[in-house]
Amino acid sequence: MKHKERVQKIRNFTGKNKIFVITTVVAIIFLFSGFFFSKENNTNTSETIQIETSENTEKSDQKPQWQFYWSDLWILLSAGGFCTIMIIRERRKSKEELQ
Numbered sequence: 222m223k224h225k226e227r228v229q230k231i232r233n234f235t236g237k238n239k240i241f242v243i244t245t246v247v248a249i250i251f252l253f254s255g256f257f258f259s260k261e262n263n264t265n266t267s268e269t270i271q272i273e274t275s276e277n278t279e280k281s282d283q284k285p286q287w288q289f290y291w292s293d294l295w296i297l298l299s300a301g302g303f304c305t306i307m308i309i310r311e312r313r314k315s316k317e318e319l320q
Contacts, residue, residue: 235242
């Protein structure tokens with residue numbers, strides 16, 4: 222596929238899905254604004270490192286316990302099912318395009 226064809230497909234997609242593109246751009250700006258404009262003070266890093274190391278030494282005595290939640294199973298199954306359906310659709314589309 223040539224570069225011009227890819228650019229044309231992207232333009233067609235963005236032309237048809239303007240709401241999707243706008244929400245994506247807004248979400249990206251929101252995520253990066255929190256990263257760049259965080260209000261954390263970087264001068265207190267030595268204090269936070271000391272606090273974290275003291276917490277880690279206290280927690281090292283305790284064994285971590287794994288806990289199973291049923292909601293995790295439902296989320297895993299629904300996401301896996303959705304992804305499987307989308308993969309099957311894409312395979313069918315590619316087979317139809319080849320024929």
